[in-house]
Amino acid sequence: MTAVLDVSAISKAYGSDRILSDLSFSVEPGEHLLLLGPSGSGKSTLINLVTGLLTPDSGEIRIGGEAMTGIDGAARDDLRRRRVGIIFQTLRLVSALSIRNNLRMAQQLGSGRTDDAAIDQLLDILGIAHRADAKPRQLSHGQAQRAAIARALVGRPDLMVADEPTSALDDANAQRIAQLLIDTARAQGTTLLIATHDQRLRQFIPRSLDLATMAEAA
Amino acid sequence: MLKLAFAYMNDRRLVTGLNILLLALAVATLVILLLASTQLADRIQRNAEGIDLVVGAKGSPLQLILSSIYHMDQPTGNVPLESVQMLRRDPAVRQVVPLALGDNFRGYRIVGSEPAYLGLYNAELAEGKIFGGQGEVVLGADAARNLGAGLGQKFIGSHGLSDSEGAGEHDSHPFETVGILKPTGTVIDRLILTSIESVWDVHGIAHEEEDAHDHDHDAHGHHPDHETEAAASRHAGLFPEVTALLVRYRSAAGAVRLPSMINRQTDMQAAVPAVETARLLNLLGVGIDGARLFAWLLAAVGGLSIFVTLLNAASAREADLALLRVMGASRARVFGTVMVEGLVTAGIGGLVGIALGHATLAGAMGSFAALGEIGLQPWQMHPGELVILAVVLLIGLLAALIPAIRVFRIDLAATLAKAG
Incomplete structure (x- = not known):
């Protein structure tokens, strides 16, 4: 079976500052992976490489068997659009659009069409159906994060990459968001790659990669 | 993307409305000058026709x-x-x-x-x-x-x-x-x-x-x-x-x-009517030229205001637009969103200004007997109005161009890192 994410011997440095060195791992369909490590350990750089926002100095990355490396920016944009969903820690939604319209736009950009029934179902699962017509600034922290999950999942990506999705939340909200993330990803058949220093997520996703330890080992 | 441009305009209605008003006032002034000067010249010449x-x-x-x-x-x-x-x-x-x-x-x-x-x-x-x-x-x-x-x-x-x-x-x-x-x-x-x-x-x-x-x-x-x-x-x-x-x-x-x-x-x-009307038009022409220059300056201020607004908006929205790019919007689509916003603002300003110009002229003719005596047709359109509209649209496009180019050059990773 083709791995959803296959990272092979990638390295990345900013000038003389080596961030990642000869890193390899893969994530199979239905599997989830935590990228652990403190700030500066290279989590964000790795996420940017996986999503094609940055290119590695060496090595190869494949998403669902398609190369994310060795191709131009437009091809990387296209692969990301088709196969990858991204959740950022604070940047969640387009500010001028309602939640429903954010999701419509995500669908439109991903597949060229919209499906209101799928949007309603996803908002319902995430418990924010009653806030569908609200603007992002009108949402609470927890609601906004759930809306961001909905936005990232609405295009049914093969791989969802999340950067610190729970770090700013209290225990109760962190637990609720983590559970929703796992449940909705499972329901959509999406693989999760979560970069975090939030150890509370370990109980939900047993497999992890500690970048700080790997850097020391290297 | 058109919807998104309208959503951004709607999201800050007051600023958009003020920009439209600024341009509309300039366009209205230009339309009034255009109608008054052309109709006046035409009427002056027509009335004196055949009288030597x-x-x-x-x-x-x-x-x-x-x-x-x-x-x-x-x-x-x-x-x-x-x-x-x-x-x-x-x-x-x-x-x-x-x-x-x-x-x-x-x-x-x-x-x-x-x-x-x-x-x-x-x-x-x-x-x-x-x-x-x-x-x-x-x-x-x-x-x-x-x-x-x-x-x-x-x-x-x-x-x-x-x-x-x-x-x-x-x-x-x-x-x-x-x-x-x-x-x-x-x-x-x-x-x-x-x-x-x-x-x-x-x-x-x-x-x-x-x-x-x-x-x-x-x-x-x-x-x-x-x-x-x-x-x-x-x-x-x-x-x-x-x-x-x-x-x-x-x-x-x-x-x-x-x-x-x-x-x-x-x-x-x-x-001799031909001599005196030429003198009259010449005298009027100086005043009209001065007022026209002022109106174009006003239009330039309107354009500058759109430029500043879009530039500020593009900076404030950098993370938003980066998110759009990550969601799969091409550079051209994001660039187009900003351009459309400038164009639509200018277009609405132009159309409102044309309507305002005609309405003001009609109102003034009803209120001031001297204007009524001139016999202008306040609702008569002039081809020059299309030229004014085209120039205003061009101003809108130019005003949007630099903010749009700025968006075009967004470094996604750096912007998202800042936003994160």
Whole structure:
């Protein structure tokens, strides 16, 4: 079976500052992976490489068997659009659009069409159906994060990459968001790659990669 | 992406509205100047068409032209009745049309003249007959419509040339409407026409029958009552006079000889409409050019305001636009969103401005009698308005270009790192 994410011997440095060195791992369909490590350990750089926002100095990355490396920016944009969903820690939604319209736009950009029934179902699962017509600034922290999950999942990506999705939340909200993330990803058949220093997520996703330890080992 | 551009505009309605207003005010100013200057020039030239020379009392030649052709200013005075025959005898003259001015009805000037006056403007009767008998009048199309007058309607004229003068009414000599003219798009639409004799009668000036006409007076004989009135009015110092003479040449030789002859050898002055209107348009043109420059500066300020707004918005929205890119929007689509926003803001400003310009002109004409007298058509469109709209759209595009290019160059990873 083709791995959803296959990272092979990638390295990345900013000038003389080596961030990642000869890193390899893969994530199979239905599997989830935590990228652990403190700030500066290279989590964000790795996420940017996986999503094609940055290119590695060496090595190869494949998403669902398609190369994310060795191709131009437009091809990387296209692969990301088709196969990858991204959740950022604070940047969640387009500010001028309602939640429903954010999701419509995500669908439109991903597949060229919209499906209101799928949007309603996803908002319902995430418990924010009653806030569908609200603007992002009108949402609470927890609601906004759930809306961001909905936005990232609405295009049914093969791989969802999340950067610190729970770090700013209290225990109760962190637990609720983590559970929703796992449940909705499972329901959509999406693989999760979560970069975090939030150890509370370990109980939900047993497999992890500690970048700080790997850097020391290297 | 069009929806997104509208969503961003809607999201900050106040700023968008103010930008639109700023541009709309500039466009409205430009439209008013365009309509006023072109229609005024057109009307000035059309009204003077076919009149080669105006002869009247000495004074300002421009005032003579304004009062006799455009019916906008006070006349320079009166000239002797004999001058009509003097000019008609001149071989270089094809036609002389005398005018007697001095009264109005609710601001519409009552002009004493001959039926030939209608021929100068190719005016035709819509209904009724041409004036002839004492007190009979023919109304221009605008005058009839605005006064709500029909055939048979009687009214009393007031002394003076405008409604505001209020110099007394001639209640002993009512006028009666016997004809209404078709619209001509010239000054005659706003006039009340009657015979010169009727004007004299209203002012108590005794005269012989058809004094101003080129007829054999002896053939008519004199009525005893008229003899008595004539004696009384002459005793009071009132003689039959006319206000001005509209002259058409028979040959080009008239243009060379006649004005100088009149100016040097008589107590009258001769003013050439072509010369005076060119001078008038020149004077107006300087003012209009200055105002136009100011309006374009205003439009530039509007464009600058859109530029600043979009630049600020693009900076504030950098993370938003980066998110759009991550979601799969191409650079061109994100670039297009910003461009569309500039274009739509400018477009709405332009259209609102055009509507505002016409509405303001219509409102001003209703409120200021002087503007009404010029006879502008406030709702008439001018092709130049499309040029103004195109330039305003270009301003919108240029204003959006730099913010849009900035968006085009967003470093996604760096922007997302900042936002995260």
